[in-house]
Amino acid sequence: MIVAIDGPSGTGKSSTSKAVAAQLGLSYLDTGAQYRAMTWWMITNGVDVSDPAAVATAAGKPVLVSGTDPAAPTITVDGADASGPIRTQEVTSKVSAVSAVPEVRTVVTELQRSIASAAGKGIVVEGRDIGTTVLPDADVKVFLTASPEARAARRSGELKGKEATDVAATKDALAKRDAADSGRKTSPLAKAGDAVEVDTTDLTLQQVIECVVTLVEEKRAAR
Numbered sequence: 732m733i734v735a736i737d738g739p740s741g742t743g744k745s746s747t748s749k750a751v752a753a754q755l756g757l758s759y760l761d762t763g764a765q766y767r768a769m770t771w772w773m774i775t776n777g778v779d780v781s782d783p784a785a786v787a788t789a790a791g792k793p794v795l796v797s798g799t800d801p802a803a804p805t806i807t808v809d810g811a812d813a814s815g816p817i818r819t820q821e822v823t824s825k826v827s828a829v830s831a832v833p834e835v836r837t838v839v840t841e842l843q844r845s846i847a848s849a850a851g852k853g854i855v856v857e858g859r860d861i862g863t864t865v866l867p868d869a870d871v872k873v874f875l876t877a878s879p880e881a882r883a884a885r886r887s888g889e890l891k892g893k894e895a896t897d898v899a900a901t902k903d904a905l906a907k908r909d910a911a912d913s914g915r916k917t918s919p920l921a922k923a924g925d926a927v928e929v930d931t932t933d934l935t936l937q938q939v940i941e942c943v944v945t946l947v948e949e950k951r952a953a954r
């Protein structure tokens with residue numbers, strides 16, 4: 732059972748995917764964390780992330796390892812735990828540039844496919860291009876959306892106390908990242924033609940989880 736969950740930032744992909752995977756006994760892969768880890772490596776190794784040629788040349792160098800337990804997902808780069816550093820504002824502001832480089836996408840997509848094919852009990856994979864490009868034959872494809880206001884409010888609530896933010900600034904930052912992720916040439920953020928779109932604006936997280944679990948159970952029953 733391969734479940735692909737895509738959508739813009741802050742629509743609930745990670746929260747939903749982890750819970751669905753845990754509930755159904757599936758593995759879980761956060762592909763955004765892999766692009767963030769690649770970005771962190773570029774920054775810490777002095778690669779100019781605004782130079783696509785420099786990023787392309789370095790793309791094959793870092794060794795990324797993702798742990799796929801939904802209760803405790805992990806990511807290491809060259810053996811070092813990257814789960815904290817990949818969530819900084821600096822990485823968030825640079826990840827769209829790095830993930831737009833085709834050579835980066837080739838390396839990371841290959842890794843994602845190998846993790847998915849090794850997941851014996853099945854896997855929930857979340858990202859931006861999973862249903863369209865990485866796993867186009869996924870059994871269930873979901874595209875999550877939510878209004879910009881709802882997404883900004885969710886993210887601002889998360890960041891409060893950690894890094895200074897307000898809802899308007901968060902909304903602008905999300906819009907900027909979505910525009911870059913949707914506008915890149917290579918496998919942009921997009922809904923697959925056969926994905927089920929779920930607008931989460933007025934749904935609780937629990938309702939979204941139940942919706943996706945139902946889609947997976949229906950697929951299992953139809954087999």
Ligand SMILES: Nc1ncnc2c1ncn2[C@@H]1O[C@H](COP(=O)(O)OP(=O)(O)OP(=O)(O)O)[C@@H](O)[C@H]1O
Nearest residue numbers: 739740741742743744745746885889931934935936
């Ligand atoms: N339906 C919902 N209702 C209210 N809050 C939600 C809902 N879904 C997710 N959230 C909250 O919104 C925040 C963002 O969710 P999450 O990290 O799962 O989104 P995401 O789509 O994975 O974002 P990103 O792509 O930026 O990683 C979290 O604090 C989460 O708890």
Ligand SMILES: Nc1ccn([C@H]2C[C@H](O)[C@@H](COP(=O)(O)O)O2)c(=O)n1
Nearest residue numbers: 762763764766826830858859860912
């Ligand atoms: N399949 C994917 C997943 C992520 N990205 C890029 C674009 C995002 O802005 C960034 C960080 O993802 P997040 O942690 O916010 O889910 O990574 C991508 O291009 N393709």
